[in-house]
Amino acid sequence: MSTKSSAIWGSSSLAIAIFALSSSPILTRITEHDMGPYGTIFNRFWIASLALGLGKVIKLLWDKHSGRLSTTDSTDNTDNKAYTVKDFFSLFLVASLDSICLVTWAWSLTKTSVANSNLLHNTTPIFAAVGGWLLLSQSFNRRFLIGMVLALGGTFLIGFNDFNIDRETLIGDSVALLSALFYAATLLVTENLRVKFDTSTILLWLYTLGGLLLLPLTLLFEDRLFPASFSSWSAVIGLGLCGSIIGLGALFYSLKQFSSSFVSLILLLEPMIAAVLAWLIFAEKLSWLNGLTFIIVLSGIYLAKSDGELENIGSTEAT
Numbered sequence: 454m455s456t457k458s459s460a461i462w463g464s465s466s467l468a469i470a471i472f473a474l475s476s477s478p479i480l481t482r483i484t485e486h487d488m489g490p491y492g493t494i495f496n497r498f499w500i501a502s503l504a505l506g507l508g509k510v511i512k513l514l515w516d517k518h519s520g521r522l523s524t525t526d527s528t529d530n531t532d533n534k535a536y537t538v539k540d541f542f543s544l545f546l547v548a549s550l551d552s553i554c555l556v557t558w559a560w561s562l563t564k565t566s567v568a569n570s571n572l573l574h575n576t577t578p579i580f581a582a583v584g585g586w587l588l589l590s591q592s593f594n595r596r597f598l599i600g601m602v603l604a605l606g607g608t609f610l611i612g613f614n615d616f617n618i619d620r621e622t623l624i625g626d627s628v629a630l631l632s633a634l635f636y637a638a639t640l641l642v643t644e645n646l647r648v649k650f651d652t653s654t655i656l657l658w659l660y661t662l663g664g665l666l667l668l669p670l671t672l673l674f675e676d677r678l679f680p681a682s683f684s685s686w687s688a689v690i691g692l693g694l695c696g697s698i699i700g701l702g703a704l705f706y707s708l709k710q711f712s713s714s715f716v717s718l719i720l721l722l723e724p725m726i727a728a729v730l731a732w733l734i735f736a737e738k739l740s741w742l743n744g745l746t747f748i749i750v751l752s753g754i755y756l757a758k759s760d761g762e763l764e765n766i767g768s769t770e771a772t
Contacts, residue, residue, distance in 0.1 A: 463710030466703040467719055473700030475726040476691065478567045481559050483688040484680065490559035492675040493689065494552065495667040500693030502660035505653060540649070547642045547655070548662035554635035556667070557628050564625025571724050573629035578605065578718045580637035596756055604721050604753030610746040640716060644708050652705045660697065721750055 484493045561570045578601050646655050671678055680686045707716055725747055 463707050467707040467716065470700050470703035470707060471720065471722050472726065473695050473703065475723050477696040478562060478571050480688040480691045482562055482567060484685045485563060487680045487682055487685040488677060489675050490556045491667055491671040492678065493559050494555045495664060495671045496679065496689040497692040497697055498660045498664035498667065500690055501697035502657060502664055504694060504698055505657045505660065543642060543646055544658040545662055547639055547646065548659045549666065550635050550639045550642060551659055552663040552666055554632050554639055557635065558632040561625045561629035561632060565622045565629065569626055570629040571727055573626055574632050575721050575723055576605065576630060576633045577637045577720065580634045581640055584637055584641045600753040600756030601718055603756065604718055604750045607746040607749030607753060643705055647705065647708050652702050655705060656702055719754060725750060
């Protein structure tokens, strides 16, 4: 695949990821009527792993039926490369990090507003940039840093009018910020895994291991293991298919072309999309301050993307 085609696919997958992931806080809030954060994420994970497993079986049967199995096996680098102890550790680590990230984010939604939680959850670029610098020897020029500061500053302005400093809200805001730390760590570990494994393999391991990790916690801390209403079932199925497979799958695929720091910066569009959707669906008001912050965030993203070094930071492919 040419460099230009790869860039188009990478950009397209990132756009799909943003819109799919933007629905996650809304769907998570719907499940609060039936279950807590452990139950929500457990059901999200087993639904996603079941869908991915069925997809792999169907693909295997289709390849076998069409006589392309030998060709696929000879070119699929995931099957040809044996798993090492380091691989198993990295896969377990990314499953653990993503589980903690989603549970803390879901829990924060019970203590603070969707706007605040989504806003603080998307401060990931701060942690991703620091982690990339410390662990992966990534470097960023002044243009990227200025763009990141602008984008983060604009994102904080979105929720400026909604911050209420009381005990419950402060706890929820703090936990949402903690989820951003684990989100950044998930992206950094996944960026390393993408060198060897394809997206569907990483996701299958992530959701299977994550579901097994959360099962005992759900049984211990939740009143029920599965949703009790149609709306909650619809929400967790949406989280499993749209948020986990489509959203996170497209996000992980984009890490072939872009660094984890840049991807997490682009994800700052999520609070903006959520604000627009709330305006369209729930008639929530958008002030002139919202419009100003949109301009600031987009300007920051443009400055960061114009840093040519970013195209080479996360461009390692599974070969």
